[in-house]
Amino acid sequence: MLELNHIRKSFDGTPVLHDISLRVEDGEIVSILGPSGCGKTTLLNLILGLTDADSGEIRYNGEDLTRTPMEKRGFNIVFQDYALFPNLNVYKNITYGLKNRAHLTSQQEVEELIDLLGLRDHLSKRVDQLSGGQKQRVALARTMVMKPRILLLDEPLSALDGVIKESIKDRIKTIAREYHLTTIIVTHDPEEALTLSDRVLIIDKGTISQYARPEEIVHQPKNDFVRKFILNQLEIKRDNIYALFGRPSVAAAV
Structure with a gap:
């Protein structure tokens, strides 16, 4: 189990992440979703240990890893390139x-x-x-x-499309299930996050907008940002999403 408690991070005095707290259960696939510049890659780097938080705490199975060097955390990443x-x-x-x-x-x-x-x-x-x-x-x-104790993926499907993209998505799911491996994925693609993950963390301007299961995000968006961000994507790839989760209610769309 991975826990982040009240994580804050700034670069050159500019806040990037504001009071991030979340819990990732053992064996879960979690996608970190949001527009460019929202802080999702910074959050991934903090979990990996590539950069340090200004404040807050990172724990894995109860062990405090906040100041543990990257090479001693046992987390591995597949970079975008x-x-x-x-x-x-x-x-x-x-x-x-x-x-x-x-x-x-x-x-x-x-x-x-x-x-x-x-x-x-x-x-x-x-x-x-x-x-x-x-x-x-x-x-x-x-x-x-x-x-790895946790597998981190940075935009793993961004350079792929069509059948190849779906194949890699299926293989990521298979690996996570076969190895009971906690997997955290950064993506800007709502369809990718919704169809690949057990839970989705949506970030807007360095804060958590919603952290929930895909069906909850589709049917019960927590605020206007989530509603617009997800529904805009549903309009583009609605058949794929609706086939999995059904159409969002009128209330969710308003």
Whole structure:
């Protein structure tokens, strides 16, 4: 279980996050959703340990991690640009982190992960021979072999579309369920957040607008910002969302 209590963060005197408190249960998939500049990436970096909070507390299973260095938190991230090694083939990219920590993951577990992510036929390929979806799967595999306590994803689907995007979305869900892995995803796409997550955290101007299950956000938006942000997206991709959650009530739309 991950807990954030009264987190605040400023850069050069400008507040970015205001009194953020939330709780992510073990094994949950949570999306952090909001427009550009709302503070969602800053929040992800605070959880990872890439930057420090000005005040507040971060706890994992009761342990205070607020000032714990990133490398000792046991959280791993897949960046938006994948950050793969172009001089290594797929297999060496996947196992790179195990060079000095081979005890973390057995060879059998590596092989099972390769099959789970559908990478068996690509192991000898160079990174520049892969599609965007294949690169994303390699980045996921490289992170998963390190057995993270929490998996963090920064805009994992932003460079993908169509069938490839849906395939990667399904694989992220499968990994989270198979490994009972707490997964936190930053996205600007409401449809992505609503269809991928157990709960969605919507941020506006550094504050929490709503933190709830997708169906609650669709049918019971907490304020005008959530209502407009979500309903605007529903107009664009309404068939996908309505198929899952039904149409929002008249009251929600007003």
